[in-house]
Amino acid sequence: MSSPTLTDKVAKQICQDILSGELKPNQKLVVSDLKEKYDVGASPIREALIQLSWIKYVKLEPQKGCWVAPISKLELYDLYESLKIVSSVLLEKSIREGSESWELEILTEYHKLSRFKFQGDNFNWQDWEERQEAFYTSLLKGCFSKNMLQFFDDIIRQIKRYRSISLSYSPMNFEQMFQIEQHEKIMKLTLDKDYEGAKQQLESYLTSMMKEIEPTVDNIEMA
Template sequence: MRCIVSSPTLTDKVAKDICQDILSGELKPNQKLVVAELKEKYNVGASPIREALIQLSWIKYVKLEPQKGCWVAPISKTELYDLHESLNVVASVLLEKSIQQGNENWELNILTEFHKLSRFKFQGDNFNWKEWEERQEAFYLALFSGCFSKNMQEFLHDIIRQIKRYRQVSLNRYPKGFEEIFRIDEHEKIMKLTLDKDLDAAKHQLSTFISAMIKEIEPQIDAIEMA
């Protein structure tokens, strides 16, 4: 008998759709994910659903328990604090290495990504947070890309994915709170200090920004845990 495996392209699409619904809040933390219900929701067979859930468990957006089932991964202040500390440490190290090792292409990449970010303006209730998130992430990844440290870069990407889910949960509940800390001049300060190779000041400014972001997320996680 020939084993039938779903198309990688279809599986990737389903994983992306489920991921987006987790980030948008349509699928909530701790929500049970039932394959039969997901088949109907995404109009695909069971195999791509199961494979997509496995993919999402690798990036910690989904929690799988053998013989028990599958859930949207939970969130907690304890994990948020752990992610905050981890991001502070690895971002500081990568920024230092990038300042020490970065070349002209690295500097140009930073300037390019900052320009893209600066062109995106806050526009009230219709603000496109998804595109802003993508541009902001690209800018910060450019900052940390000046050095070659594959394992730390992978660790950074993993932490960023986890914090992105927490930040999105908070944005879904109260987007106004982020407008102040996401102002373009805050990012510009970090960029200028980095390009000036002012290591201590750049690391301090980056840590301040990360702490402000976590502080803005925290009340919403409190509210969810108390609900």
Template sequence: MSSPTLTDKVAKMICQDILSGELKPNQKLVVAELKEKYNVGASPIREALIQLSWIKYVKLEPQKGCWVAPISKLELYDLYESLKVVSSVLLEKSIQQGSESWELEILTEFHKLSRFKFQGDNFNWQEWEDRHEAFYSSLLSGCFSKNMLDFFNDIIRQVKRYRRISLSHSPKAFSELFNLEEHEKMMKLTLDKDIDGARQQLTQYLNDMMKDIEPTVSEIEMN
């Protein structure tokens, strides 16, 4: 049995290679090849793959093998439909229940997002995504719905994989990710407790993002 620390480290490396597109959807994951790639033993590789199957980044079939999880337009639509429903409910509940500390968290995360420095085509995608995700998560964190928030985070993990795969193919397609005015509008509607306006803005934002991801998914499905 390998140490949890090593297993977690290997899982993180494999996860990053899946998100970056180095390990592609439907690609078979062979333990011997991964041992050489990551310079670790077989046990942490196997345990890491099991961990990644729990978050649906990896598909395991007993006696057959292991693959990077496939992607499809059908799953993309289902994920975004689920995301729109649960995020809309969480946003409404947060606006109704959110405290002053919640409002401060939103302002703080927006400030961090607005301070991100773009440096040409080679800027830090991971840092941007972390700030972007932290801002939108803060909008929904004001409610008392742990189970629903856990469900939201599970969906976000899946959506993140689709988004990162698409970003690796066509980063310029995601112009709305960098439109600070749209994020600021989302923040103001939320802090103004405009439930209908905030929900509409969030739904439109998610719809636009799904449309940006769809061409890449279609291309991969055809190949």
């Protein structure tokens, strides 16, 4: 058995290539090809693929092989519907139960997001995505709801794959993300404890994000 450190390293490399679009949805993953690509043995490759199947980035079929997980508009809709429901519940619970330290974390993550510098062709999508995810995660983690937060993390992980693939195909479809005023409005409604307004604004934002991804999913499904 390979060392956990090597397996984790290979899993991260494959994961990044899936998110960047280098390894495309439905692409067959052949161990011999991956051995050459990542310059490691077969054992860490196989263990890494099993790890990635646990988070649904890879599809394994016994005796048949392994593929990058497919994407579909039906799954996209299901993921965002699930995200809207769990986010709405968590946001309201956080507003009702959140502490001062929770409010401070929101302000801190918003500040990091608002300070992001857009630099044309050198734009760092990954950095922006991480800051944006950290901000929205901070909004929802002011309450104690372990199971729902785990469910939220799982949905976000799946949506991240859709967003990353879409960004790799057509980054300028995501102009909506750059409107910092939207993020600020959600933050203010949350800190003002206007949970109905905050939930409505968050749902509107999530809907706009889903619509940004739809064209890429259409193109991949029709290819």
